[in-house]
Amino acid sequence: MSERVFEGAATVRQLPQRGMITVRGDMTDLAKAVKVPAQGTVAGNVAWMSPDELLVMCPHEEVGAQIDALRAKLIGTHHLVEDVSDARAIFEISDGETLAKLCPVDVARMEPGRFRRTRLAQIACAFWKKEDGSFELVCFSSVADYAWGVLSNAAATPVAHFSG
């Protein structure tokens, strides 16, 4: 869709649409359908969003089948399983300094697998650290251009006083 790349001191990439499914309910119920990650982490394709919400990611073409499978496992529980793929934009950022400029988060202390909901300048976002040290960030697709603007601006120049 809106794939694009910015290369400066860091690289920002808007990634093609990914399947994203919001799963809400009591965590003990959700555990019947999903392998629930620890609070504040992402494990495999599942991210911990709040005490009653998980985000399940998958290839976009598999969303329908995933939703059917999740709902089948949650029959009889009070739950919500909904396709939010169209509501989301996803970015890859090559380093943490770019995010540290924009988010009130101690990015330098984040370990791979750490998942953090916060704000990106003035918009809501969530990002997590991958094994290779890069980050993925999701925000609402309605503000994707804003996210692209602030991310590519922050990625343009290095931060001299950060080392290592």
Add this chain to the structure above:
Amino acid sequence: MLILSCPNCGELKDETELSAGGEAHLTRFGPGSSDSDFEGYLFNRENPKGVHFERWRCSSGCGKWFHAARCTATNEVFGTYSAQVTEPPQEIRDVVSAKRPGWTWRDLS
């Protein structure tokens, strides 16, 4: 800068990630209440210099409400606790008492 630990998601949230929800532990007076109770519910708020109890929402975060006890003069945070209580839990009061002996707030002390 005020930093509060959200008891719902466990994150240390900067003030700019939170939405202030005003004074904590208000009792709602609705239809059928006396004029003075209703006025008090709508308008009468504490404005202390010192110990205060407030509601906050983890708005750039898990989205949940919680309570916080802090000092309005120094921004020292005494603790955060569940939104699902009608008064500060004992462990929070113990922290406040240790740091601000003799504190009072509404009918609490």
